[in-house]
Amino acid sequence: MKTTGGTDDQKRRAGERAAEAVEDGDVVGLGTGSTAAYAIRALGRAVDDGLDVVGVPTSFDSRHLAREVGVRVGSLEGVDGIDLAIDGADQFDTQLAAIKGGGAAHAREKVVAAVADRLVLVADPSKSAETLSRSVPLEILPDARPAVERDVVDLDGVPTLRRAEHKDGPVVTDNGNLILDCEFGPIDDPAGLASSLASVPGVVEHGLFVDLADAAYVGTDDGVEVRTAD
Incomplete structure (x- = not known):
């Protein structure tokens, strides 16, 4: 039950902006879904330009994409920690509580998010809500x-x-x-x-992610809004 809404350009802007936060030598949690995929592709281009990172995937799809674009893949067992996790959300509220699991990968996503020093959500505006209400x-x-x-x-x-x-x-x-x-x-x-x-x-x-996200990068028609909890 993957979520729909938002444009590809909005998702791309959010994912690429989050990838810019990755620094040389980082271990990065690689989320699952269409918006997180844009971040993984952007990391692949940065690796081509010399960035040295290790990605910890949250699903078969994110692992496959990371390898395809040249991001070195590791596992939780093989790293000392995760500097930054980048992942999508089916819905998030003003406190950055989120519902995830549209791609059925939320168990691994939550482990990676909990281990990470920082979690950045990437989304289009259709995923933002005052109050969570999705399944x-x-x-x-x-x-x-x-x-x-x-x-x-x-x-x-x-x-x-x-x-x-x-x-x-x-x-x-x-x-x-x-x-x-x-x-x-x-x-x-x-x-x-x-x-x-x-x-x-x-x-x-369960797919409720509470007190885990540090920021949400929301792609718009004009750029990216960086949101933090109210």
Whole structure:
């Protein structure tokens, strides 16, 4: 369930601006999605010009793209830390709390974001909101699906199993798990909901990113807006 909205130029401006924040010798978390892909391509061009960086991918797609454009790829096991993570968002609010997981990679994305010294979100204006309201993806253990669905309903959520678009059956993550997209309506307390979802047995990771992002680079028709939490 990838998000739509915004133009390619807006996404490109956001991704390229974030890539400019990478310094020589950095270890960079490489996010997943169309806007993060622009940042990875920009890093590839910078590497061609002599920049020395190591990228830690959050998904198969970001790993493949990084290798394709010449960014040296590492892993969390092989690096001492991450200087900067660059990643997209399905939606983010004025406090930079975000919903992620449209690409079903939010479990690895959250680990990389938590390890990083800084997390920069890259997005187009359609992803900005006063209050989070998109469905929250949950990566769950396959056998736990019925129990997790009951717990989500108890939290006043409506869970839906994410189905694959070009194959029969559900979406399966890079980790071999399933995705539930859970509607909660307007989320006035992202931290509280995040805590509740984290306590549900069978949930590997939820898509609420709270108190992780340091800035959001929002591509516009004219340039890039750099936003911080209110």
